[in-house]
Amino acid sequence: MGDVLTEMKRTKDYLVCIDSDGCLLDNMELKHKECFCPAVVNVWNLQGASKYVREVHEWVNLYSRSRGWNRFPAVVRTLELSYARPELKERGYVLPDLSPLKKWIEETPSLSAVAIDEYAKAHPDCDPLLLQAAQWSREVDANIAHIVRGILPFPGVKEAILKLKEFADVVVVSATPHDALVRELTAVGIAPLMTAIAGQELGTKSQCIRKAMSHGYAPDHVLKIGDAPSDYKAAQDNGVLFNPIVAGDERSSWLNVREVSAEKFKNGTFKGEYQESILKNFFAALAEEPVWKIH
Numbered sequence: 288m289g290d291v292l293t294e295m296k297r298t299k300d301y302l303v304c305i306d307s308d309g310c311l312l313d314n315m316e317l318k319h320k321e322c323f324c325p326a327v328v329n330v331w332n333l334q335g336a337s338k339y340v341r342e343v344h345e346w347v348n349l350y351s352r353s354r355g356w357n358r359f360p361a362v363v364r365t366l367e368l369s370y371a372r373p374e375l376k377e378r379g380y381v382l383p384d385l386s387p388l389k390k391w392i393e394e395t396p397s398l399s400a401v402a403i404d405e406y407a408k409a410h411p412d413c414d415p416l417l418l419q420a421a422q423w424s425r426e427v428d429a430n431i432a433h434i435v436r437g438i439l440p441f442p443g444v445k446e447a448i449l450k451l452k453e454f455a456d457v458v459v460v461s462a463t464p465h466d467a468l469v470r471e472l473t474a475v476g477i478a479p480l481m482t483a484i485a486g487q488e489l490g491t492k493s494q495c496i497r498k499a500m501s502h503g504y505a506p507d508h509v510l511k512i513g514d515a516p517s518d519y520k521a522a523q524d525n526g527v528l529f530n531p532i533v534a535g536d537e538r539s540s541w542l543n544v545r546e547v548s549a550e551k552f553k554n555g556t557f558k559g560e561y562q563e564s565i566l567k568n569f570f571a572a573l574a575e576e577p578v579w580k581i582h
Contacts, residue, residue, distance in 0.1 A: 290489055290498065291483040291484065291485055291489070292458070292483055292485050292489060292495055292498035292499045293498055293501065295456070295458070295482055295483040295499070295502065296482075296502075297456060297502040297503060297504070298456055298482070299454055299455050299456045300454075300504070300505075300508055301454050301455035301456070301504070301508045301509070301510075301552070301553070302455060302456050302457075302458070302499060302500065302502075302504040302508065302509045302510070303451050303455045303456070303457045303458070303509075303510045303511075303512060303552075304458050304459075304460040304492075304495070304496050304499060304509070304510070304511045304512070305448075305457065305458070305459055305460065305511075305512045305513070306355075306459075306460065306461055306492070306511075306512065306513035306514060306515070306518050306532075307459055307461035307463050307468055307471070307472070308461065308462075308463055309354075309355070309514040309515070309532075309534070310441075310512065310513050310514040310518075310532045310537075311440055311441070311444055311459070311472070311477060312438050312439070312440055312441070312471060312472075312475070313438065313439055313440065313441050313537070314435060314438045314471070315348075315349060315514075316349065317434070317435060317438070318431060318435060319344065319345060319348045319349055320341075320345065321430065321434050321435075322427055322430035322431045322434055322435065323344065323348065323358070323427050323430075324340070324341050324344040324345065325430065326423050326426040326427045326430060327340060327344055327362060327365060327366075327423065328340055328341070329426065330419060330422055330423040330426055331366065331383075331419070331423070333369070333375075333380070335378055335380075336369070336374060336375045336378055336380060339369060339372050339374045339375060339579075340365070340369045340375075342578070342579060343365055343368045343369045343372070343577070343579075344365045344369075346368075346574070346577055346578060346579075347361055347364050347365045347368065348361055348365075349534065350534065350573065350574055350578075351573055351574045351575070351577075352516050352570075352573050352574070352575055353516075354514070354515045354516065354534060354573055355462075355513070355514065355515020355516065355517040355518065356515075356517065357398050357462065358398070358424060358427065359388070359392050359398045359420065359424070360392055360398075362420070362423065363385055363388060363389060363392070366382070366383075366385060367382065367385065368577065370382035372579065383416060384416065385416065387414035387416050387417055388414075388416055388417060388420050391403070391406060391417055399424070400420075400421040400424040400425050400428075403417050403418070403420060403421040403424075404421060407421075431467075438471055438474070438475065439475060440475050440477060441532075441537040441538060441541055442537075442538045442541065443538060443541035443542050443544075443545060444477070444541055445476070445477065445480070446541075446545050447541050447542075447544040447545040447549070448477070448480050449480070450544075450545045450549045451544075451549055451552075452480065454553050455510075455552075456482040456504075457480065457481055457482055458481060458482050458483040458484070458485060458499055459472065459481055459483070459484045459485060460485050460492050460495040460496060460499070460511075460521075461484075461485065461486055461487070461492075462486075462487045462491075462492065463486055463487060464486050464487055464488070465484070465485075465486030465487070465488050465489075466486075467486075468484060468486045469484055469486075472484060483499070485498075485499075491521070492511075492513075492517065492518060492521035493520070493521040493524040493525060496509070496511060496521055496522070496524075496525045496527065497524075497525055500525060500527075506525065506526045506527050507527075507528065507555070507558065509525070509527035509528065510527065510528045510529070510530055510548075510552050510557070511525075511527055511528070511529050511530070512529075512530045512531075512532060512544065513529070513531065513532065514531065514532040514533075514534055514537070516570075516573070518531075519531065519566070519569075528552065528557050528558060528562060529562065529566070530544060530548050530552075530557075530562075530565065531565055531566060531568070531569035532544075533568055533569050533572050534572050534573060535572055536568075536572065543565070547561075548565075
């Protein structure tokens with residue numbers, strides 16, 4: 288597969304880079320509640336505390352500032368917060384030593400089960416915890432293949448994209464694997480609207496935005512749309528504008544893209560007071576303190 292971002296043809300002076308899961312597509316809740324979390328409970332043998340692990344997993348991946356993290360750092364955070372809960376300690380659960388997994392996350396060029404397999408081949412004394420993490424990742428993928436179908440875009444997505452396409456090239460920049468991304472976007476009629484579709488194989492979101500910008504778009508003519516703080520960081524890394532899709536308020540967010548943000552982006556009044564106001568709403572919807580500590 289070639290690099291669709293370096294090969295794409297620029298046709299407009301403006302560029303919009305949009306995330307997929309939880310932003311274009313209403314699939315984050317399904318994937319995490321039905322695919323990711325059951326695999327955590329199963330592979331880490333947490334059946335006796337599933338209620339509490341589920342609460343932690345959903346908070347880490349859907350409702351907090353770590354929404355949108357890569358699955359491996361996110362599962363580390365989920366496990367650490369779960370085992371720290373008194374309910375698990377009362378039941379005799381003891382946190383395993385996660386340091387080998389943390390070390391691998393820091394050092395690996397690619398966060399994937401395949402990368403763990405390659406590491407294990409090169410290191411015969413590889414810690415079993417890494418193999419457990421790879422098993423978990425594969426179980427997540429198997430669950431997704433089995434369960435995730437019939438996904439729909441959020442209401443207003445297509446209308447907003449058509450509005451942006453009047454004056455901008457529009458690309459998908461996502462951490463989802465390319466094949467799954469194209470399949471899901473094609474099924475709902477979004478793929479044909481895109482100038483390019485870039486999955487995780489082409490690099491981080493920050494790297495992908497940079498590649499797309501290499502065709503000569505000015506930074507103040509580039510807008511990133513996303514639902515997670517990691518999307519905001521990717522925009523900051525490249526000095527471009529950011530429009531959040533607020534978790535739990537996606538319909539209104541997309542209506543606002545079409546009715547307000549698109550025009551402000553086009554006429555140069557997006558940056559400053561307007562962007563700050565929508566960012567405030569974005570971060571207000573993502574908790575900093577775990578809900579079970581607040582109760």
